[in-house]
Amino acid sequence: MHPTLLDRILLLATGLVAIYLLWRFWSRYRQSKQLFDIYYLMGFAVLLVSGLLLIFLDYSILASPLVLTIASLIPLGISLGIANEYFPTWKKAFAWFALIGFLAIAITSIAGLATLKKIAVPLFHGVAGLVIFLGPFLAKHAPKGFQWVGVGGALIGIGGIALAFLSAGRPLLGIFTAELVFTILAPLLLLMTLAFAWGFVKDIRAAG
Numbered sequence: 001m002h003p004t005l006l007d008r009i010l011l012l013a014t015g016l017v018a019i020y021l022l023w024r025f026w027s028r029y030r031q032s033k034q035l036f037d038i039y040y041l042m043g044f045a046v047l048l049v050s051g052l053l054l055i056f057l058d059y060s061i062l063a064s065p066l067v068l069t070i071a072s073l074i075p076l077g078i079s080l081g082i083a084n085e086y087f088p089t090w091k092k093a094f095a096w097f098a099l100i101g102f103l104a105i106a107i108t109s110i111a112g113l114a115t116l117k118k119i120a121v122p123l124f125h126g127v128a129g130l131v132i133f134l135g136p137f138l139a140k141h142a143p144k145g146f147q148w149v150g151v152g153g154a155l156i157g158i159g160g161i162a163l164a165f166l167s168a169g170r171p172l173l174g175i176f177t178a179e180l181v182f183t184i185l186a187p188l189l190l191l192m193t194l195a196f197a198w199g200f201v202k203d204i205r206a207a208g
Helices: 005-032 035-056 059-063 065-071 073-086 088-110 114-138 148-167 178-207
Strands: none
Touching: 005 035, 005 178, 035 059, 035 065, 035 073, 035 178, 059 065, 065 073, 065 088, 073 088, 073 114, 073 148, 088 114, 114 148, 148 178
């Protein structure tokens, strides 16, 4: 399925917001040299590249095992960033979980292990999405407005799990068919990125 002109405009807007966030994270990293900013940079850099690929190609690339694996770095980077910034006591355990999950997605996708892939992809995306969704609401000393990152987490969770079920060969809840998912994907990505931008900018300003 090819993106419509409106889809491409929305994806371009998503890319511009992602570029803005990359600049803000890089600026903070240059001052504080904190690892969580590297994780955030990784997540939004992959989001930017993924959006550009969708603009110039089409949604069929999402079925590619390589693209699916690389796209997993979006929730991976953001969730690892939140864990390192606000939950240092369990950041190492989550880092190991994220690494194992990423390798499981890569191996099952590229090797064509369909049964294991049906387990690995929704599990990894689901847990990473929960960290992004719940983390900002549970984080102590988080600035007011950082909870918008959790809203973005809810949106990325819905989209990621829906795409994961599609890649596994069945629609999520029997409702999120390929046609519906690809129709809402571009606006969902823009809303998600705007929510992230609002929350993370509050976080960056509070740290500065």
